Amino acid sequence: MQEALTIGQLSARSGVAQSALRYYERLGLIRAERTSGNQRRYHRSELRRVAFIRIAQQVGISLEEIRAALDSLPAARTPTAEDWAKLSTTWRARLDEKIRLMSRLRDDLDACIGCGCLSLRRCTLYNPEDNLAGEGPGARLVLPG
Amino acid sequence: MQEALTIGQLSARSGVAQSALRYYERLGLIRAERTSGNQRRYHRSELRRVAFIRIAQQVGISLEEIRAALDSLPAARTPTAEDWAKLSTTWRARLDEKIRLMSRLRDDLDACIGCGCLSLRRCTLYNPEDNLAGEGPGARLVLPG
DNA sequence: CTGCAAGTTGAAGCGGGGTTCAACTCAAGG
DNA sequence: CCTTGAGTTGAACCCCGCTTCAACTTGCAG
Numbered sequence: 001m002q003e004a005l006t007i008g009q010l011s012a013r014s015g016v017a018q019s020a021l022r023y024y025e026r027l028g029l030i031r032a033e034r035t036s037g038n039q040r041r042y043h044r045s046e047l048r049r050v051a052f053i054r055i056a057q058q059v060g061i062s063l064e065e066i067r068a069a070l071d072s073l074p075a076a077r078t079p080t081a082e083d084w085a086k087l088s089t090t091w092r093a094r095l096d097e098k099i100r101l102m103s104r105l106r107d108d109l110d111a112c113i114g115c116g117c118l119s120l121r122r123c124t125l126y127n128p129e130d131n132l133a134g135e136g137p138g139a140r141l142v143l144p145g
Numbered sequence: 146m147q148e149a150l151t152i153g154q155l156s157a158r159s160g161v162a163q164s165a166l167r168y169y170e171r172l173g174l175i176r177a178e179r180t181s182g183n184q185r186r187y188h189r190s191e192l193r194r195v196a197f198i199r200i201a202q203q204v205g206i207s208l209e210e211i212r213a214a215l216d217s218l219p220a221a222r223t224p225t226a227e228d229w230a231k232l233s234t235t236w237r238a239r240l241d242e243k244i245r246l247m248s249r250l251r252d253d254l255d256a257c258i259g260c261g262c263l264s265l266r267r268c269t270l271y272n273p274e275d276n277l278a279g280e281g282p283g284a285r286l287v288l289p290g
Numbered sequence: 291c292t293g294c295a296a297g298t299t300g301a302a303g304c305g306g307g308g309t310t311c312a313a314c315t316c317a318a319g320g
Numbered sequence: 321c322c323t324t325g326a327g328t329t330g331a332a333c334c335c336c337g338c339t340t341c342a343a344c345t346t347g348c349a350g
Contacts (some may be wrong), residue, residue, distance in 0.1 A: 045221060055250075055254070058250060059247075059250065077161060085258045088254055088257060088258045090256065091254065092251060092254050092258065093248060095251045095254065096251065099244060099247050099248060099251065102204075102240060102243060102244050102247065103244060105200070105203060105204065105240060106237060106240045106241065106244065109200070109233055109236065109237050109240065110237065112230075113231060123249055
């Protein structure tokens, strides 16, 4: 098993179920060669792809988006450290954005806890873009009773 | 429309589709009285519940969990500011935890970008609990080629 | 050569979070 | 009244990310 990994090995090493690996293959996220007997054999570099997929998922990226990103890797050669780093960097930006949003949500929530409000119309937490303004009487800042 | 809201009004004010509101009702997340002609009429406090639901969803909480949390609200009276604040505070903790996890993910990703690695076995990013240790040859820290 | 674990496939199922549809009924203004 | 828009229902459907199943076939150790 020096060169190629069986699906069982890839699964054990990556912690991803075999069924999920086959599913990823169907979606074009990973690739496998076949033995004469039609069994999958994975190149070691697929380990890295799988790792990348799981990490991206944790960042909240859909499999379709991940596929698109992976498609940008050079097909001709095994991706280098720089190739991966480049992709990771774009994930890093996504992560930053997510963290930023969640932090804001938290801060807004703090403000709302202060007044006990969860006002739909005024609360930045629920209505960040203020796109429901001018709706008539509207919710009040403080609970009626 | 001083006292009760129709489903159309609640939908417009909350930005949540009518179908979703009916769905939430089926799941026991919100309630409605009925007119003599069987139409839903929502108490204004339901606006607040809906706001709460959407916020909780953004934090990544399932509808079932949200239902459980909302069930802890006093059924006998309209929830007060303090009731909401108490719930919000527990969400705040969830948010903190999520932010903590994502920040760690980001820091780990930074480290990995530094070395170009996405090693399954060594990388804390992918294998935080180190639960795959001792798997044989294993992935190397630096890409083979 | 045999026997058993490991691998193969397509189709179906699942849980979450809804949307869409058909076939009605209600409410309210002219 | 009558019309028209708003509401009602259950059932069916959708997308996502998988898992499970049945019915085989391969690979390899003894």
